[in-house]
Amino acid sequence: MNINVRPLKAEDIKVILQGGIIECGVKSSGNECIDKLSKEYEDGGTSITVTLDDKIMGVGGVGIFWQGVGEVWAMFSPEIAKYPIETVKRTRTALNKIIHDYNLHRVQCYVREDLTAQGFVKALGFKEEGVAKKYTHDKVDCTLYSIVR
Numbered sequence: 686m687n688i689n690v691r692p693l694k695a696e697d698i699k700v701i702l703q704g705g706i707i708e709c710g711v712k713s714s715g716n717e718c719i720d721k722l723s724k725e726y727e728d729g730g731t732s733i734t735v736t737l738d739d740k741i742m743g744v745g746g747v748g749i750f751w752q753g754v755g756e757v758w759a760m761f762s763p764e765i766a767k768y769p770i771e772t773v774k775r776t777r778t779a780l781n782k783i784i785h786d787y788n789l790h791r792v793q794c795y796v797r798e799d800l801t802a803q804g805f806v807k808a809l810g811f812k813e814e815g816v817a818k819k820y821t822h823d824k825v826d827c828t829l830y831s832i833v834r
Contacts, residue, residue, distance in 0.1 A: 743762060791834075
């Protein structure tokens with residue numbers, strides 16, 4: 686087993702979408718909007734791809750809102766659930782590097798309350814701040830988490 690983290694390539698997002706996103710079961714071949722956003726994430730330098738033996742297992746990154754503040758996004762393959770400890774370790778290291786390199790004092794993320802990802806973000810060092818009611822397009826509540834330094 687060889688889990689690695691590398692800079693995101695735009696096509697990595699399509700690989701995850703085509704295989705299905707963990708928990709949601711969402712599958713997609715993408716579209717013009719996804720292609721544009723994927724390229725922006727690749728060019729931004731704050732996005733990563735997690736691989737297992739060269740197979741793409743997850744993608745994510747930090748969108749910088751303004752100086753010192755960013756928001757985390759991520760999509761994972763269902764396969765990644767087989768390697769929780771290594772995934773957390775590698776992701777935490779990559780996230781801390783982004784926080785350091787971009788001098789971020791606040792990083793936040795929203796997690797749907799109907800997903801089990803809360804444990805993952807807590808393991809990365811995020812603390813719960815509150816609930817955003819009916820935050821998603823399908824009116825699901827999301828918990829706001831942050832790392833503040």
